[in-house]
Every structure is written in structure tokens, then in C-alpha cells.
Amino acid sequence: MFTKIVRAGQVVFLRIEDLLNKIFSSEQNILYYHGAMPNFFMWILFLSGLLLFAYYMPTLEGAYQSVEYITQKIPFGDMIRGIHRYAADAMLITVILHAVRVYFTDRYREYRIIAWYSGIALVFMMTFIGISGYILVWDERSYQIVTMTRDFLAAFPIWGDSWAHAFINDEAISNYTMAMSFFIHTGTSFALLVMLWIHYMRISRPVVNVTWALGCLLGGLVLLVSGIYPATSGPEAVLIQTPTYFDMDWFYLWIFPVMKSIGYGWTWIALTVATLFVIFLPNFVDSRDDEPASVDKDKCVGCKLCSVDCPYEAIYMAPRTDGSKFKEIAVVIDARCAECGLCVGACNFDAIELPAHISHDYMKDIRVNLEAAA
């Protein structure tokens, strides 16, 4: 069943791709930059965040006012705030597109499993950053986010209370809570870079940049949305008043309506089940038999071409110890090999082959057919 759904999804993607290729040409097809787009928005977020950082005050008394000051008094402050808010949404939207596409095109498991796991971690980190970002504004919504998050954490068995305490960072909501939220927001952002590095591991030459034209288009879109729907704060949070304002951001704050409707305990259960489901998704599909590329040591001349071309960093060059006149030999790391055959195409010496797809067999097939036709 799974295989059928995946197949259908893949065909849908291919058709959309065709259409986009016709409109934009394959060089500017956004689907071919599904991984680079979140990256693009991430750098916009870092940059706009840096500018906001200069005027922001992470205290209960100062936070709201400083955000208002940025929005109203600083030249282009409202624009930068809007960009920061909507680029975050755009980043998550493109991450979802990226995840759905790699899933349906079957590019997420086996030799790509590290990218799948680190991708899940990245989504969690983004959500932490997003939620903590909404706390920093310190309007009534922020207040509700803090109390609900505290109670949500406290609802976890055994460690829950200490997590809640660590999050509030004090006995009650205080300036230390703001400091903690600010730390979660910026600290996780930098940790995101480390996780991203892991995400790119075993991918030679990852596509991390969109084209100039696409960059202008995507940047323009964010600017346009922030012009039409400026990012604003609700009423300032006052600790002794019950907050009511809660403007929804469905990309980052969806968990709060969930908590409200099913309760903290069930939210924990649902979240755990959903996360486990995604983690084990690759295991629902059978993997093939492994027959990684193998090097013929008598033919390899150590020219490095295969190790340069391997798209999954599965080949390294090792010094030769067998008294050959060549200095190096190509070595395949079996577990990383995707059995793609790009190394075969790169080798001019007939020295590397996929055991299940011998190039000489293909040549023989061709010959047999041509002879039969003659």
C-alpha cells in the first residue's frame, strides 16, 4: 500500500515539475531548489534577526516597548520585523515541501538516512526557535505561550517539573524567563547551523543556494506579504491580568490550540506517536540487497575521478601498499554507497563496477541487439 501511495505522489511531483520546467526553465525551477530555499530564508532570518537584536531588550518591562520602538521609530524597522516574521513561515513551508518531495521521490532512506534523522531534529529546532520568538514580543499571546508551555512541560511524568522550572528559569515568570526565551531563540539558531552541517554530511556538493532570480522572487514575496499584513503585537502582557489576545501562526504555534482542545497529557502522547512514526517511516519500506561498487585493484590507476564524482562521499583514496606503481587506490565505503554507478561513468580504466549492473553486460546487450538487427 505504502509503495502505491509513494508511486502516485511521485508521478504528481513529476507532472508539476514538467509544468514548472516549461514556465521557468529547469534552471529556475523552484522544485529543483527545494533544499536550497529553506537555506535562503534561514540567512534572511539571521540577517534580519541581527538587526532586531541591536534594539531588542529581553526584560519584562523593556521587551514590549523595545519591539514597538523598533516597529515605529527605527527606519525600516517595521519592514525588518515583518521580514523576520514571514521569512520564518516561508522557511517552514519550504522545509515541508522539501520533506514531502524527498519522501515521495524516495530520496530519504538508506544512504540518506542521516539526512532524514537530522531533518527531523531540524524541524524540532525550528519550532523551538519559532515559539520562543513569539515569547520575545511579550504581548498577551506571549504570556499565554509561556504559561501553557510551562504547564505542558510540567505535565510530563517524572522530569516534567524540572523542565518547567528550567523553562521559567525562576520561581515565577520574571526577567529570567525572558532571558531564557532569548537564549532558546538565539542559541538554538546557532545550534541549527551545526545540525545543518550534519544534514549535509555525505552529500558531495550540496545545492545550498538558489539562483539570483529565484532569490529576488522569494525575497520579494516575503516583502510583499509583510507589506500587506504588517507584523504587529497584541496588547502588552500584564502579569496580573488574564490574557485573551492570541493571533494564530499556524506554522509555529499550532501546538497551542492542540493543547487547548485535547489537554497536555494527550498532546504529549500524540506528539510522541507522531514523532516515532516519522522516525520509523524509512523502515516501512523494504531496502534492497546491498551490492556496493567494487574496485578492481589491478586496473585502478588512482586517478581520483570516481572519488570526485561520487555524489554521496562514498569513495576515498587510500595509499597503496601492494607495491603497485600507482600511489593511490580508490576505496568504497560500502555503507554509504547508493549503487548509483556514477563512479562507473567516471572511471576511464574500467576499474570500478556495480556487481549487479556490470557495464560490459550492457555493452553486450547493445551488441546482441544490433547484430540481430543487421
Add this chain to the structure above:
Amino acid sequence: MSDKKKVVVIACERSVNLDKELEGSHGANLKGVDNAYVVQVPCSGIIQPRMIESAFDDGADGVIAMGCQIGDCHFREGNKFCRERILGLRPPVIKKTVPKNRLEGLWMSEPQVETFKDRVRDFQDRVASELEKEGASAS
């Protein structure tokens, strides 16, 4: 016997879906196109210049290397590398003796079966006129 030129298509099995399009005693004849033989490989990136050379040596009039649309490759860069090799931009390069005018790269996706067949027919016509030209300049 059709007088269509003999064309070998070395095709990535993930590009145009040919599951129902092949027939003949060796299961390599493209349905509806005379004298077109398809050999499927895991990725167009596996196509070594040697394979193309040997196809010509074995009597092919034209050779098509086919992969997925440029920008999309299951193995990330296979079709890009294959294309660069056909254009002579990436080692290993194709021997000078290979008639480049009768070698083509096609980059198409799974659903484009009919377009693919049209392109093969067009290619056969081009190969015919190339061969005529070569014949004229040789004599």
C-alpha cells in the same frame, strides 16, 4: 525491413517509463519505432564514454543517452555529469572518432513516453541526414 536508421538508446530506468514499451526477442525494441533499441541502466551517470563508443563500433547509426530532466536526478548529479561528458566538458571525454553529430542526450521524466518516441523518430531523421552529409563529404 524498415530503412529507419539504427538507434541505440542507453536509458536511465528512472526517466521515461518504458515498462510497457519494450518488445522483441531481446526485449529491447521500442514499440512503434522501428530500429530503436533500448538498454536500461540504473542512472544515466553510469554511462561511460566506452559504452557509447562500443555502440557505434557495433554498428549503431546513432546513440541517445537518456536521463531525467536536468536538475532532477535520483542520484543527485548523474544526468548532469552525463550531459557534461556528452558536451566534452567533463572527464573522461568521448573519443574523437565518435561521430558527435549522431550522439544525443535526452533529459526527460517518467510520464513523457510519447514525447520520447517523437524525439527518437526525429533523431533517426537527423541521423539519416547526417550520414548523407558524411557520405557526401567523404566522396
